[in-house]
Amino acid sequence: MRTFTLGLMFLLTFPAAAAPPAGEMALIERGRYLLEIGGCHDCHTPGYTMQGGNAPKDAWLTGDRLGWQGAWGTTYAPNLRLRLNDMDLSTWVAFARTMKSRPPMPYWALNRMSETDLSAIWHVVKWLGKAGDPAPAALPAGAAAAGPVVRFPEPPPSAKTSRPD
Numbered sequence: 001m002r003t004f005t006l007g008l009m010f011l012l013t014f015p016a017a018a019a020p021p022a023g024e025m026a027l028i029e030r031g032r033y034l035l036e037i038g039g040c041h042d043c044h045t046p047g048y049t050m051q052g053g054n055a056p057k058d059a060w061l062t063g064d065r066l067g068w069q070g071a072w073g074t075t076y077a078p079n080l081r082l083r084l085n086d087m088d089l090s091t092w093v094a095f096a097r098t099m100k101s102r103p104p105m106p107y108w109a110l111n112r113m114s115e116t117d118l119s120a121i122w123h124v125v126k127w128l129g130k131a132g133d134p135a136p137a138a139l140p141a142g143a144a145a146a147g148p149v150v151r152f153p154e155p156p157p158s159a160k161t162s163r164p165d
């Protein structure tokens with residue numbers, strides 16, 4: 001039913017284009033689901049968290065101007081619509097498997113994601129296409145940010161934990 005709904009949405013959005021084949025449609029739908037339950041929209045889609053998990057499709061993953069500030073400087077969730085549409089599938093899988101990012105990006109989630117799920121995320125972003133502008137560039141520690149930021153205090157050493165292997 002959801003495949004049908006998504007297929008219908010695709011046809012309504014792009015009436016002149018043919019809907020992707022069923023196998024690809026299933027990957028697109030899986031990717032769409034992963035973006036929602038994997039928390040990707042929370043940071044990479046502007047306004048998503050403030051709108052209770054709702055944002056127009058056009059805004060999905062277009063990055064955010066909200067800065068995340070802490071000991072690492074200030075980072076901004078990049079525009080993944082631009083980033084992933086510039087990579088082919090194998091480049092994306094290799095990148096996601098090995099990437100390290102500054103906080104608060106949970107890069108370990110991508111490092112540990114199955115190849116099928118990484119492929120699903122790539123397929124949905126390809127399906128969405130390029131949109132939006134690049135997010136602001138990250139700033140080094142101590143540099144003042146022009147826009148709004150969320151500040152992370154440095155936790156006391158006793159509060160730091162490490163992951164047991």
Ligand code: HEC
Nearest residue numbers: 038039040043075076077078083101102103104105106138
């Ligand atoms: C808590 C906020 C947050 C969440 C949740 C989050 N991200 Fe990020 N993400 C960021 C920030 C901030 C950066 C930039 C980090 C930096 O500049 O070092 C980033 C960077 C990235 C990058 C690297 C882009 C590049 O050009 O180097 C990718 C890919 C990415 N995120 C994908 C995802 C995906 C997929 C999910 C969901 C599974 C996700 N992110 C969840 C905040 C988040």
